[in-house]
Amino acid sequence: MTVDEPTVRERLKTFGFSDKEADTYIALLGQGEAKASELAQHAGVSKRYVYNVLGSFEDRGLVEVNDHETPTTIRAVDPAVVIRRLSDQLSSLETQLESIHNPDPGEDRRYEVIKSKSTVKKRIASLVRQAENEVNVSVPASLLPDLAPELEAAVDRRVLTLVLANGHGDEAVSESTLKGLGSVVRYWADGGPMLVCVDRRHGLFSPPEFVMGRGSDHQAISFTEDRLSPALVGSFLGNYWPLAEEIHLHEPDELPATYDRFRHAIFAATRYLKRGYTLVAEIELRPADSNEAFETRFGTITDVTQGLVKPTTNSIPIENAFLIDDGTEQLSVGGPGAIVEPYEARRVTLDVVESSGQSVPELIARSDALNR
Incomplete structure (x- = not known):
């Protein structure tokens, strides 16, 4: 069988061999047993390098060093034995790594x-x-x-x-x-x-x-x-x-109602807004793509971007968002993992404003009363 030495060399390197170590080991395999000087010549390395690398080879179980003879000879251990030892080591390592590995704590897949x-x-x-x-x-x-x-x-x-x-x-x-x-x-x-x-x-x-x-x-x-x-x-x-x-x-939920799923809040708000109601929302939100703590904001819903019911108002098919006026600024809020909106929401409470003439502070006071 023809041996593709470059391929063998690359595969040995995946197991931690340097280029010179791979060349030296391949040369020894080709000779079976050799003196240090002969091995150096066949591998294209110095005799000093051969002596330096022998300890590492011996520790890995790759060679047997006959240093009781003069001159010292090096014999390659049968590759089948080497592979079997390596497989045993890898199996043992696999068991140890699996005992440590916890890819998804608490996740059921x-x-x-x-x-x-x-x-x-x-x-x-x-x-x-x-x-x-x-x-x-x-x-x-x-x-x-x-x-x-x-x-x-x-x-x-x-x-x-x-x-x-x-x-x-x-x-x-x-x-x-x-x-x-x-x-x-x-x-x-x-x-x-x-x-x-x-x-x-x-x-x-x-x-x-x-x-x-x-x-x-x-x-x-x-x-x-x-x-x-x-x-x-x-x-x-x-x-x-x-x-x-x-x-x-279907008819939307009676309000006030709290939603842990953002699309559900979008659906309810859309249905009420299309009927001419004015809505306020209490939203737990934080800047999108951040690990900041969620904060609660309150305001009037001035617009909804959605694709759940027709006519749709979104430009991206999966885009669903609220535009909230809290009395000081307009907040564009999407659902968890929002990529278009600057804020993402975790929980939304919706309510109908009975009088559209109420100010935001009055609406906040009303919301506080509802939540007590």
């Missing part, structure tokens, strides 16, 4: 391949039942009757439920069958994705054909993953949601 259509339907229903804050659903319209009880219950629990029903070229569904199934329900006659995301952590996705009974051999993936879910929701809201027809809007 799981993935499951689902091969059964009936299991997929049951899993989607289970995910929606467990939702506490937000549900994003994009499924074939034909699947929605099976999910109707869970979706309606989620809306009743004040879960922000965004439902995209996909026609996939089938006969158009009756709008009456879609009403009440979400905070916002949209219909797209073409084929959208098969996707469910719940509370920015849990979800499921698959090719739509998998649940449509068309003989597909595809599979579904169920997951718990705090980084994957937001990315899928961003794709859902950015690429598919804007294309669909708005079929149903």
Whole structure:
């Protein structure tokens, strides 16, 4: 077998060999056993260097030094023995490193391949039942009757439920069958994705054909993953949601109401502002992309940028923001991880102003009274 010495040299360097050490070791392997002077000649190094490096080679188990003979000879240990020792050391190191490694303290990340259509339907229903804050659903319209009880219950629990029903070229569904199934329900006659995301952590996705009974051999993936879910929701809201027809809007929550999910606050505020109400907000915020402590600010909502309900007012599909007047300045506030707005919000409390003639100090006093 032809040996590619440059490749061997590079691989030895990944294990801590210097260029000269690699050349010396390769030369010794080629000779099997040699005197220091012979090894120096074949490796292109000095005899002094050979003697200097022998101790390191011996410590690594690479060579045996016969210094009881004159002249001293060096013999290469069988590479199979060397590799076996190295593998044992690496296995031991792996165990020790794994015991130290804690990649995501407290984070639960799981993935499951689902091969059964009936299991997929049951899993989607289970995910929606467990939702506490937000549900994003994009499924074939034909699947929605099976999910109707869970979706309606989620809306009743004040879960922000965004439902995209996909026609996939089938006969158009009756709008009456879609009403009440979400905070916002949209219909797209073409084929959208098969996707469910719940509370920015849990979800499921698959090719739509998998649940449509068309003989597909595809599979579904169920997951718990705090980084994957937001990315899928961003794709859902950015690429598919804007294309669909708005079929149903649920009544917003009665105010005052507090929201731990920013999009839910955006939805409620948009619905009230479109009806001509004046809203005030108490927001826990901090400068975006910072580790500063959150502070509470209070003011009147003067504008909302959003893409949840039509007509949309955002320029970027996933952009949702409040413009707040606190009496001294206008604050542009986005949700967690805001990249467009200078501030990000953690929690929002909304209330309706009964008299638009109230000053900001009067509104603050009213808010304090409501919170006592």
